[in-house]
Amino acid sequence: MNFIEELRWRGMLQDMIPGLEDQLAKEMTVAYIGFDPTAPSLHIGNLAAIMLLKHFQLCGHKPIALVGGATGMIGDPSGKAAEREFLSEDTLRANQIGIQKQLEKFLEFHSGANSAEVVNNYDWFKEFSFLGFLREAGKFLTVNYMMSKDSVKKRLETGISFTEFSYQLLQGYDFYHLYKNKNVRLQMGGSDQWGNITTGTEIIRRKEGHDEDSTERSAFALTTPLVTKADGTKFGKSESGNVWLDADNTSPYAFYQFWLNAADADVPRLIRVFTLYTKEQIEALEKEHAEAPHLRILQKAIAEEVTTRVHGADVCALVIEASTLLFSKDAVELIAGASDALLAQLPxxxxxxxxxxxxxxxxxxxxxxxxxxxxxxxxxxxxxxxxxxxxxxxxxxxxxxxxxxxxxxxxxxxxxxxxxxxxxxxxxx
RNA sequence: GGGGAUAUACCAGAGCGGCCAAAUGGGGCAGACUGUAAAUCUGCUGGUGAAUGCCUACGGUGGUUCGAAUCCAUCUGUCCCCA
The missing domain is CATH 3.10.290.10 (RNA-binding S4 domain)
Known part of the structure; x- marks a missing residue:
């Protein structure tokens, strides 16, 4: 199954620039997704994007994860109602390291030609002078174009600083840089990133378009829908805040419980986006679930798969045992007889x-x-x-x-x- | 630069001298029903205390008053109109 078809049946395809399917069919393609280092760990809100890269790699293409060391210093105005506070450089650096480590768990970094890579846009922005940037990137877009982006328009009423306004230029330039240096042809992201991503394709088109066949596009955008919940509340938050991928911030037990408690109405979408089960497997599970909903087969399937990927199979098995133990009527006796490894996973x-x-x-x-x-x-x-x-x-x-x-x-x-x-x-x- | 409006608990938003720890809605937490689900119904939702109470709180500061979220002065933030 090709990448686009895979995303389609999983409900992970929101939008893409036409011609992308031909590009993917033609050759092994390189694509990237950006991650903001606003926290020392990724959370499950980032997981959909990671899965996008995962599928991309499974379909034989090369994924790149970009850690936004430079863009994180600016602040993306997308989806933000107000100007943001800066993070200190030390914090950003520490965050970048943490995020990089986590990404390495999801993608295959030693698989030959399509090995995953992690890059940091600070590496190419740190040497950039302000004047150089204005000449290299700023010249290729009009303010009119930049103002027409949703993320900017929404802020015109309440105000947006020049710094945040410039964000899309930075992100756009990232794409151009990777296009030139890493042969990247595609940028992916959540649907809120469409504006930023197309800024990149626009820069590439204007800077490169002349010497190539101008009717044929060479840079593409693809977005995935934001994961929502049936009751309209935000996905990815538990009672105690974000659900992190890092065991120090969200214990594996809490992580497993988060998925286990997913509502029936959300589960069919979640299992498609966050697990690698095939279409046939999912349909079989759904059938089983419908016959005996109280067993919560789908929730367990998701919880197990995702917890295994994030925390490892051993930890996951213990966490499942811990969960059944704690919710059992005989919890007291079970704890009395629990192994040390099991005790370590209990809250x-x-x-x-x-x-x-x-x-x-x-x-x-x-x-x-x-x-x-x-x-x-x-x-x-x-x-x-x-x-x-x-x-x-x-x-x-x-x-x-x-x-x-x-x-x-x-x-x-x-x-x-x-x-x-x-x-x-x-x-x- | 000139004029006007507004600031209330997690959010929205009423209150406009004592009956105000502050209506109402949303959110959150819990109980019942269930399947560690959803929906529904019920209770709770500043702190402390068993409780009358006490303490802290209606943007900041200072005042008027027996008494202020409510009136006055001033500062700050936000929004709107004119230039």
């Missing part, structure tokens, strides 16, 4: 001696006693207990003043449940 929170000594009752323990992990204030903790939301070792507790004399599993663990979905294991010295 265990160490309760410090000092904090514990300040706790008079259960309310104190699940708020201040746990560094506000479970509840941010005593008031909320008390209300949750009164609302029948809290369980200790799988038994509901309704007295906010309950004493802290619970049975400790293995002599040190206490299992705290908040609601149906959230489980914590407190560890006492």
């Amino acid at each position: 265990i929170h160490e309760v410090s001696g000092e904090l514990l000594s300040e706790c008079k009752n259960l309310t104190d323990l699940i708020s201040v006693g746990t560094d506000n992990l479970i509840f941010p204030s005593k008031g909320e903790a008390r209300k949750a207990i009164q609302n029948n939301a809290i369980s200790i070792n799988k038994v509901k507790v309704t007295d906010p003043n309950a004493a802290l004399n619970f049975d400790r599993i293995r002599g040190k663990y206490v299992l705290v449940g908040n609601g149906k979905q959230k489980n914590y294991i407190l560890s006492f010295k």
Whole structure:
């Protein structure tokens, strides 16, 4: 199956410049996607773009991931209502390193001609003088053209700085640079990037168009739809914020739980975008799911596949075991018999001696006693207990003043449940 | 440069001297029903406390008043109109 067909049936194709299919059929093509180093880790909002590169490589083409060391210093106005604060150069550099490492998990970097590559646009922008840039890039676009971009138009009312206005020139120049130096023919991205990407194709066309056959395009754009949820809320955020790919920011357990909790209505789209299951496999899974929806076969399939890719098969297996363990009625016995490797994946929170000594009752323990992990204030903790939301070792507790004399599993663990979905294991010295 | 409007909790937005920790909607959290789903219904949603209460909060500062989110002065931010 070719790349475009693959994207089509997966619902990952929003828009592309005509002629791209011919280009892809003609030869091994090089394409890139840019990632902003605004955080030290990528999050699942970036995952759709990564999958785009993944499919691209699987179809025999060469993917390049561009880390925006330079563009990150400017700030992309797309989808932003207001001007952004700058990140310090140190932060950006640290972020770039983190992101680069993560990308390496998804793409094949040693597969011969179509090996993936990571590039950083800071490498070619750092030497660029301001005048040089104006002559090299700025001359090829009119302000009229740049103003007509959606990302700019939306900001005309509230204001946009010259810096952010220039962003599209930088991104456009990236494309041109890679076109010249890496033989890149295609830039991909989320649908919000269409404007920025076509700026690049425009620069290439104007700078290169004359000496080639001008009717034949040589630079292409392709975008993927933004992943949305059926209830209209933003995809990719959990209650505690972004879901990161980095285990330090989002534990593998939390990561797995995120996917497992996906709504039925969203699952058919998610499984197509975020997993590599084939069309036949997905249809079979959907059929199974429809017959026994309570088993949540689709959710499990996605959660397992994605967690395996991000955190590895071993960790994923443990996390699945941890999940079934915590939600089981016999959690207490299961924890008592759990292996060390399994324990390491459970959401265990160490309760410090000092904090514990300040706790008079259960309310104190699940708020201040746990560094506000479970509840941010005593008031909320008390209300949750009164609302029948809290369980200790799988038994509901309704007295906010309950004493802290619970049975400790293995002599040190206490299992705290908040609601149906959230489980914590407190560890006492 | 001149004139006008506006600033309220996570967001939107009412309140315009005491009944205001502040209506209403959204969002969030929880309970019930379920499948760790969705929809629906119910409760909660500044802190502390068992509670009367106390503390902190309606852009900043200062004032008037027994009493201010509400009135006055001033500063700051934002928006609109004229030049």
